[in-house]
Amino acid sequence: MKLIRAELARLFARRFTRIALVGVLLLLAGIATVIWITNHKPTPADRLSAHIAAEQALTERNAAYQQCVDAQSRTPSPGATDSGAKQFPPGFDCHQITDYPSTDADFLPASFRLAAAGPDLFRALGALLALFGFAVGASFIGAEWSSGGILTLLLWRPNRTPVWLGKLGSLLLGVLGVGVVYSVLWYATLWVLADNRGSSALTAGALRSLALVDVRAITLALVAATVGYAVSALGRNTATALGAAVAWVVIFEVGTRIILGLMNAARPERWLLSSYVQAWLTNGARFFDESKCHNGPDPCVGVWWRISAQQSALVGVTLLVVVTAVSLYSFRRRDVT
Amino acid sequence: MGSVIEIEGLRKTYRTLLHGPRQALDGFDMVVEPGQVHGFLGPNGSGKTTTLRTLLGLVRPGGGRMRVLGQPVPHALAAVTPRIGAVVESPQFFGNFSGRRTLRLLATTGGIPHRRVEEVLDIVGLHGRANDRVKAYSLGMRQRLAVASALLKSPELLILDEPANGLDPAGIREMRDLMRDVVAAGATVLLSSHILGEVQQICDSVTIIAHGRRVTAGPVADVLASQDKGEFRVKVDDPARAAAVLAEAGAVVRPAEDHLVVTGVTDPAWVTRTLAGQDLWVAELTPITPDLESVFLQLTDEPAVSA
Numbered sequence: 001m002k003l004i005r006a007e008l009a010r011l012f013a014r015r016f017t018r019i020a021l022v023g024v025l026l027l028l029a030g031i032a033t034v035i036w037i038t039n040h041k042p043t044p045a046d047r048l049s050a051h052i053a054a055e056q057a058l059t060e061r062n063a064a065y066q067q068c069v070d071a072q073s074r075t076p077s078p079g080a081t082d083s084g085a086k087q088f089p090p091g092f093d094c095h096q097i098t099d100y101p102s103t104d105a106d107f108l109p110a111s112f113r114l115a116a117a118g119p120d121l122f123r124a125l126g127a128l129l130a131l132f133g134f135a136v137g138a139s140f141i142g143a144e145w146s147s148g149g150i151l152t153l154l155l156w157r158p159n160r161t162p163v164w165l166g167k168l169g170s171l172l173l174g175v176l177g178v179g180v181v182y183s184v185l186w187y188a189t190l191w192v193l194a195d196n197r198g199s200s201a202l203t204a205g206a207l208r209s210l211a212l213v214d215v216r217a218i219t220l221a222l223v224a225a226t227v228g229y230a231v232s233a234l235g236r237n238t239a240t241a242l243g244a245a246v247a248w249v250v251i252f253e254v255g256t257r258i259i260l261g262l263m264n265a266a267r268p269e270r271w272l273l274s275s276y277v278q279a280w281l282t283n284g285a286r287f288f289d290e291s292k293c294h295n296g297p298d299p300c301v302g303v304w305w306r307i308s309a310q311q312s313a314l315v316g317v318t319l320l321v322v323v324t325a326v327s328l329y330s331f332r333r334r335d336v337t
Numbered sequence: 338m339g340s341v342i343e344i345e346g347l348r349k350t351y352r353t354l355l356h357g358p359r360q361a362l363d364g365f366d367m368v369v370e371p372g373q374v375h376g377f378l379g380p381n382g383s384g385k386t387t388t389l390r391t392l393l394g395l396v397r398p399g400g401g402r403m404r405v406l407g408q409p410v411p412h413a414l415a416a417v418t419p420r421i422g423a424v425v426e427s428p429q430f431f432g433n434f435s436g437r438r439t440l441r442l443l444a445t446t447g448g449i450p451h452r453r454v455e456e457v458l459d460i461v462g463l464h465g466r467a468n469d470r471v472k473a474y475s476l477g478m479r480q481r482l483a484v485a486s487a488l489l490k491s492p493e494l495l496i497l498d499e500p501a502n503g504l505d506p507a508g509i510r511e512m513r514d515l516m517r518d519v520v521a522a523g524a525t526v527l528l529s530s531h532i533l534g535e536v537q538q539i540c541d542s543v544t545i546i547a548h549g550r551r552v553t554a555g556p557v558a559d560v561l562a563s564q565d566k567g568e569f570r571v572k573v574d575d576p577a578r579a580a581a582v583l584a585e586a587g588a589v590v591r592p593a594e595d596h597l598v599v600t601g602v603t604d605p606a607w608v609t610r611t612l613a614g615q616d617l618w619v620a621e622l623t624p625i626t627p628d629l630e631s632v633f634l635q636l637t638d639e640p641a642v643s644a
Contacts, residue, residue: 003446157415
């Protein structure tokens with residue numbers, strides 16, 4: 001407990017941590033500013049004009065539907081110039097016109113609705129927290145190795161497993177604390193934005209859903225912090241983790257994507273970690289398998305397939321277990337020379 | 338009370354893919370008695386730092402037996418660590434923290450009250466710069482901070498690896514006084530150093546290591562005496578004739594620049610008497626006693642790093 005307390009104090013005393021905290025805050029402030037500038041709350045005049053426009057669109061749509069039905073029921077005479085027949089060729093499904101009826105909201109100026117935009121904005125927070133967790137986690141032990149802080153610590157605490165776990169525990173507590181505080185701040189910011197630039201109305205279900213997205217976002221940040229910490233501890237240098245991250249993106253995300261595309265491989269997303277991150281944040285993700293699209297002259301009949309949140313959790317846990325086990329084993333066994 | 342440190346047959350081989358195995362310690366032995374300043378000497382790469390790191394659990398031994406403060410290590414290291422203060426090689430601290438914060442974090446880790454931080458800052462003379470960042474410290478100040486961190490625990494055993502590195506003469510004297518104070522308070526100091534004159538001044542006993550093995554050990558006076566060859570420096574008006582006379586009388590004589598070095602004589606009066614018998618009058622007769630540096634060079638067959 002003493003170790004965790006001291007390491008937690010060390011974590012937040014570090015300049016890198018403070019800069020990263022401010023950096024995340026500035027990025028969130030930037031997003032909030034863009035939302036503030038590009039949205040505004042509809043006035044009664046906006047609502048009236050939107051209602052009129054929606055009514056007009058409805059009338060036009062009904063007229064078009066009728067025209068379509070008429071065109072479909074007539075047998076066009078050769079050489080006739082029927083505009084309806086030209087617009088709606090034989091076999092056209094007239095219900096397509098009425099499938100998506102316009103509402104007043106379609107004609108309102110851009111406004112920020114918390115219920116609609118909240119989940120994506122909390123996913124953005126999750127991505128930023130994950131980046132923060134990875135970089136701070138890597139630096140927390142990497143810089144200590146480089147500066148010799150770990151050696152000094154081991155002169156006080158010679159049992160290496162508790163040291164490794166204690167530092168990781170304090171890191172995770174720190175990232176969790178930052179995640180919770182930033183989530184509350186982010187929610188408060190979004191609520192104020194929505195209240196002034198749109199609608200802050202949230203049903204209980206929507207609020208619960210938003211909370212679940214946030215839990216997933218913070219979990220992702222904790223996993224990223226653990227991976228950054230473990231890889232950095234393995235290489236005894238912050239650069240190891242950052243290098244591994246860059247190599248991962250270049251080789252496995254960009255390179256593999258290109259090669260699998262050239263090979264016309266089936267379901268290439270299953271080999272990319274980013275697909276599982278996406279699936280985790282969105283509680284499952286659908287992907288279109290285009291490999292079937294190039295097999296014949298017929299229109300593409302690709303297949304939709306899905307990565308579930310459970311599958312992404314399994315991949316995440318496996319990655320976490322392997323990286324932390326190797327890192328801890330190395331920390332326990334290797335000489336400090 | 339038993340020995341503070343007992344090392345028997347310690348072995349360590351470093352293995353690297355690039356350079357293959359390298360034996361750093363080859364059956365090394367050392368005993369440090371309580372209440373002493375014990376010097377630990379050896380050329381670069383002789384195994385000093387490996388020994389200290391192995392004692393402190395930083396390096397895994399390949400074989401042998403070690404006991405520190407009566408406890409087997411590394412097995413019982415966690416139990417004895419709170420009683421050991423150590424500075425291993427260059428001072429290692431995070432540069433962006435102040436000296437005070439560095440010590441406070443260590444104190445929190447070890448469950449030591451923060452008032453002890455102020456005490457040790459006073460002891461090492463860093464109080465005035467305690468709030469400066471460590472990266473702004475000179476090497477000497479970092480060295481003091483390292484010693485302060487080792488003193489935080491009020492240790493029974495203080496292990497110092499090259500503590501005088503970067504210190505100016507006044508700092509070296511302060512360090513010497515500090516070690517004496519620590520020993521006077523009942524602790525034991527194991528001092529690894531290249532500054533042989535310093536070691537000779539302050540240490541009660543020494544162990545000399547070369548090529549991973551102990552080459553000699555014991556009280557400083559005994560180690561010096563063991564290398565005493567009974568040499569005398571003799572100055573006379575006519576060195577050539579004096580050399581011939583002494584050689585004829587059975588001494589081994591080696592001419593030097595302005596004097597003779599006479600070896601194998603136990604009684605200096607014999608030299609005076611022999612030369613006077615031939616009307617040769619001694620202007621100077623001085624016993625040549627070995628210092629630690631010459632003993633070190635002789636035993637390790639390596640050039641010592643000068644202070």
